[in-house]
Amino acid sequence: MIEFDGVSxxxxxxxxxxxxSAKVEKGETIVxxxxxxxxxxxxxxxxxxxxxxxxxxxxxxxxDIHAKSMNVNALRTGIGFVFQQFNLFPHLSxxxxxxxxxxxxxxxxxxxxxPTALLMLERxxxxxxxxALPADISGGxxxxxxxxxxxxxxxxxxxxxxxxxxxxxxMVGEVLxxxxxxxxxxxxxxxxxxxxxxxxxxxDRIWFLRNGELTFEAKPDLFFSSNTHPDVRGFLSSIH
Amino acid sequence: xxxxxxxYGLMLLVGEYPHGKLGGLALTLIISIASLVITFPCAVxxxxxxxxxxRPFKAVxxxxxxxxxxxxxxxxxxxxxFALPIVIGFPIDATYTLIxxxxxxxxxxxxxxxxxxxxxxxxxxxxxxxxxxxxxIPTTFRVILPQALFNVIPGIVNQLTTIIKESSLGSxxxxxxxxxxxxxxxxxxxxxxxxxFGILAATYFILCFALSQATSWLERGIASKRTxxxxxxxxx
Ligand SMILES: Nc1ncnc2c1ncn2[C@@H]1O[C@H](COP(=O)(O)OP(=O)(O)O)[C@@H](O)[C@H]1O
Ligand SMILES: [Mg+2]
Numbered sequence: 001m002i003e004f005d006g007v008s009x010x011x012x013x014x015x016x017x018x019x020x021s022a023k024v025e026k027g028e029t030i031v032x033x034x035x036x037x038x039x040x041x042x043x044x045x046x047x048x049x050x051x052x053x054x055x056x057x058x059x060x061x062x063x064d065i066h067a068k069s070m071n072v073n074a075l076r077t078g079i080g081f082v083f084q085q086f087n088l089f090p091h092l093s094x095x096x097x098x099x100x101x102x103x104x105x106x107x108x109x110x111x112x113x114x115p116t117a118l119l120m121l122e123r124x125x126x127x128x129x130x131x132a133l134p135a136d137i138s139g140g141x142x143x144x145x146x147x148x149x150x151x152x153x154x155x156x157x158x159x160x161x162x163x164x165x166x167x168x169x170x171m172v173g174e175v176l177x178x179x180x181x182x183x184x185x186x187x188x189x190x191x192x193x194x195x196x197x198x199x200x201x202x203x204d205r206i207w208f209l210r211n212g213e214l215t216f217e218a219k220p221d222l223f224f225s226s227n228t229h230p231d232v233r234g235f236l237s238s239i240h
Numbered sequence: 241x242x243x244x245x246x247x248y249g250l251m252l253l254v255g256e257y258p259h260g261k262l263g264g265l266a267l268t269l270i271i272s273i274a275s276l277v278i279t280f281p282c283a284v285x286x287x288x289x290x291x292x293x294x295r296p297f298k299a300v301x302x303x304x305x306x307x308x309x310x311x312x313x314x315x316x317x318x319x320x321x322f323a324l325p326i327v328i329g330f331p332i333d334a335t336y337t338l339i340x341x342x343x344x345x346x347x348x349x350x351x352x353x354x355x356x357x358x359x360x361x362x363x364x365x366x367x368x369x370x371x372x373x374x375x376x377i378p379t380t381f382r383v384i385l386p387q388a389l390f391n392v393i394p395g396i397v398n399q400l401t402t403i404i405k406e407s408s409l410g411s412x413x414x415x416x417x418x419x420x421x422x423x424x425x426x427x428x429x430x431x432x433x434x435x436x437f438g439i440l441a442a443t444y445f446i447l448c449f450a451l452s453q454a455t456s457w458l459e460r461g462i463a464s465k466r467t468x469x470x471x472x473x474x475x476x
Pocket of ligand 2: 040041042162
């Protein structure tokens with residue numbers, strides 16, 4: 001479904017992605033991990049063109065998404081993206097945040113969009129917060145609203161960049177629980193995370209990046225076994 | 241002083257009105273508020289061009305801002321008053337001339353304030369809008385501007401005080417605003433410049449001090465529910 005082929009990216013003279021080739025199958029959940037600065041965010045952001053690439057191709061269902069002819073906004077409506085810092089719109093209520101894409105991309109009226117948005121909020125367990133402002137809900141709730149907003153246009157792909165890293169420890173669980181449910185419902189997911197428990201139990205495959213290179217790619221069984229890549233072993237022991 | 245107020249108080253407030261043209265403090269306020277209202281959309285466009293992606297728009301907007309900031313307002317007023325009628329072939333009322341000059345001048349300054357408001361928003365706001373697939377119009381008008389403008393409300397109110405002070409330059413082209421009226425009073429009452437210009441100064445002071453108090457009150461209110469970070473730059 002998503003196909004990286006020889007993808008490289010530079011910031012000026014610094015090469016931050018090195019010749020990355022890999023595939024994500026439809027419905028798969030991929031966890032991206034690796035040391036800080038290894039290029040996880042950058043790679044995740046190339047998939048919805050928040051970052052351009054200088055070499056290689058990224059195809060979704062066979063379409064080269066970095067091609068000039070690609071309509072970038074149409075591409076992005078088909079890909080949910082969740083940020084570490086939530087990035088909710090602070091001047092809009094929770095339900096208005098979730099509804100905005102329906103109103104401004106699907107051109108629905110408020111009245112048409114409202115039931116869909118409320119249903120989506122119910123899905124993430126926050127129907128009762130519909131009229132709250134983002135400043136008045138917790139971090140975990142904010143991230144669940146951000147996930148609801150990213151899913152409102154029913155994207156085929158969901159990308160998350162460290163969705164739980166900005167959360168207080170007691171709120172990590174509620175977000176991971178939601179992601180686990182979404183994963184089992186069959187959405188194609190790429191998640192950058194340091195939550196190795198989540199990676200072990202939920203992901204289909206784990207990608208390990210180091211210095212912009214996809215050094216190792218394995219199913220969780222192998223990834224966490226003693227036969228894993230030596231770099232992974234070093235990385236795993238460094239985060240525990 | 242009281243004597244002067246008794247005799248000329250009404251004139252100070254409304255000029256010759258109702259026997260002649262409206263003037264005095266009322267005209268000063270009308271000119272100032274009209275200037276701000278007309279400046280506002282121009283300033284928003286300049287700010288959007290300054291902070292946007294399009295190079296030609298950026299170049300035109302920053303060229304305009306730099307030119308305007310390099311000349312005194314008085315010169316713009318001279319141009320609008322003496323040169324513009326020759327260019328367009330018919331005369332314009334001095335009041336409109338003054339408003340036009342203030343609008344051109346203030347568009348540059350208010351534009352910079354609003355641009356600072358836009359740039360002060362966290363990068364994540366723009367990225368989140370992009371990631372949702374929102375186009376330029378909804379991103380600008382639903383996400384960026386509501387937050388940026390809210391954050392620079394104090395700067396906008398502050399600019400109104402600047403405009404009120406600047407409108408006194410209208411006295412040079414015989415716009416019968418507050419300063420002009422008091423100049424006339426002074427030529428009637430040649431022996432009391434201290435009192436007359438004392439009253440003039442006090443009137444401006446009360447007006448502008450009240451507005452600047454309102455500005456800092458707004459600043460505190462907004463700081464407490466600020467939507468994203470911002471640098472409010474008071475350019476005067
Ligand atoms: N906007 C940028 N300009 C220059 N270098 C950047 C920029 N963003 C990230 N980098 C660099 O790219 C590399 C990869 O960053 P990133 O993808 O954020 O890593 P990770 O998410 O794995 O921590 C890092 O070395 C980082 O310093
Ligand atoms: Mg990162």
